[in-house]
Amino acid sequence: MNVEIKFPSYDAQQRTYVTWRPVEVKLRLLAPPPGVANVAVTVSAKSLSPGGKLRFAKTLTHLGTPTLNLNLPTSGAPVSVWVGGEFQAPSSKYGDVTMEVRTNPGNQLVGTQPTMVRVRKNAEALSTFERDRFLAALATLNGSGSGPYKNFRDMHVGGAPDAEAHGGPGFLPWHRAYLLDFERELQNINAEVTLPYWRFDKAARNLFSRSFIGLPNFFGQVQFNAGHPLLGWVAVSSVGIQRGNGVGPTTVPALNSEAQTLQPGGTLHPNYASFRDMQFNPHGSAHMSHGGGWITNPATAPRDPLFYMLHCNVDRLWAKWQWAAKVHNPTDPKAFTPAAGFPAGHRLNDALWPWCGPLAPPRPTTAPGGGLAASPITAVPGVSPKIRDMIDYLGTVSPNHQAFAYDDVPFQN
């Protein structure tokens, strides 16, 4: 007797990934014993140390437990179990946690499914292995400066496209889609990679080192250790990365902290309309904290790979506010700015440029084109996301999730 464990989706290597947000997994008895209607089993997880941990429930909930007892019909009819990562117990590599099904009683192992609790982590806390895996994927994405990374540089440029990315309330949803597209391209190179975030209101000794994102010299030329994957980084026309030396290993940039961003003056931002002013502080302040270099201008910032980690933290702050204020429903007027008075690309039901295509007026024409990268794990937000699609990224109120989460922002329904 065996139990078939069927997750909702697998990649080409038949691997499956989870976040904090549970997914519906179907269990089915294969070659069941004769003469009984049901077989009692216990679902649990076996973790390496360190490794991810899983939680199980009979419904979609954040209240899952480490084990779950179920009766599986010998008719072969499937039974649902909701499986998600245990908050604050993420994986560091594929297979460091395995879902197991055992008979109860008997404790006989009748089904297994390795997985990975794959979430975005603080860059400062990455293991050496996780850091190097991320850097290698970044370097490969950029190649000789003309690889897929170039598309992301060309999307986030000055002039008319800047109005799409920065010109209104679409700022946060646009960048959420942009980061997701970017992360999925990295995952096409190495599926275990997630985008780390730079917690810019804290010192980041590990991140700002020659073995991670590099340290600028007095000249604003970023230095790396020998053999570093980003050593041959090319963006547009020069080799290397230009970044001012305003942020070093012990620098705490002078900008709004996480608490000041979410709850200025002791009161949580009541709605998105007020929260989105974080576009200037801490977002703009984080860009400018470096004092100079590519990252200090919207048109050139994506040439520096640190840019993606900066924006990942901006997105994390939005996600954290959404959780703290319980505003995930796109139809909730607190979750996004009401539609009036904004140009295309900044209203709830607008499709986001450039993924929406065609690249024609009145939208800018300068992007490379093409849809948002697909994920083998989830069908959303699709190739042409709308602003409303980017709000409930975790599937808190909607039936789908976008297969990313932050290490310190839980799923809660």
Place this chain on the structure above:
Amino acid sequence: MDIEALRKQYLAELKAETAGAAPPATSEKVAQYAASDKRDDGKLCEMLASLSLDKENYAASVRTLLDILANGAIGAIARLAALRQLGSAEFHAVRFAPFHAEYIALLRRLAQDADKDVRAAVLERLTLTNDSEAQKLLREGLENVRKALVPAAKAVQLLARDDHGSGMPIFRELAAKAKGRVREQALRALASDPRSAALFERIAADKDEKTPIREIAALNLKNASAPRFAKLARKLALDDDDDDRLRAAAVSAITHTGEVAARLATSRFGNALKSVADSTRSRALKSSIRRFAKTHLG
């Protein structure tokens, strides 16, 4: 874990940290303080850092920042803080649009400011947007047509940002003839110049050149001509008498550049690299080879 209890605890922590915090500085107070006889530039910097750029305060704040940046009587440290805040404000192109023309005109004027730090910072901002006036000033400084506004190496670095490559003839000349950091920056500026491929090959192969210069030349060749780089990188990687840092850079560049790896990822090359890894004492070279093997040889 009780997620709702965690949320309430988080909200309480936010409240404890932010309750009673000083409100952001207003543009009116900053402007008054900047005009005061008893002004302290350090304190002015602190006020500028907390200046609100919220929708309601945006226009007044930008006005104040422009005025402080333009005021040569205020210390450079505070003017540079104003410039940084203007940089934050620029991240909302639509709101900044009414000020953009005035801002650029001011920056162009300040490119020749008496203070060298202001000049450098302003040229830094202008060159990020391909400003032709700033490029002209830098080019003329390098050609000795006018007094240089920033050190030559910095001028090369900033001029290299020109997407149209207006400085390429100067960079080629400096890469061949200049010394030290000027030459280093000129080489960096030629990163994708196919006309300089032969120069890159020569410098990268020349053991009398300093390693950082050879490294830049080698990595430039990767961008200018992948086939020529593949040949060079193979030689560098397998040369036990060459510098280990350079060899590690070559292996790393092979690993992460698909068109180069496609030429070299053979079991023969892999075996040769394995011998290198077994014999070298360089951790960087060993780890570069390990990454190559894992990525391309399975």
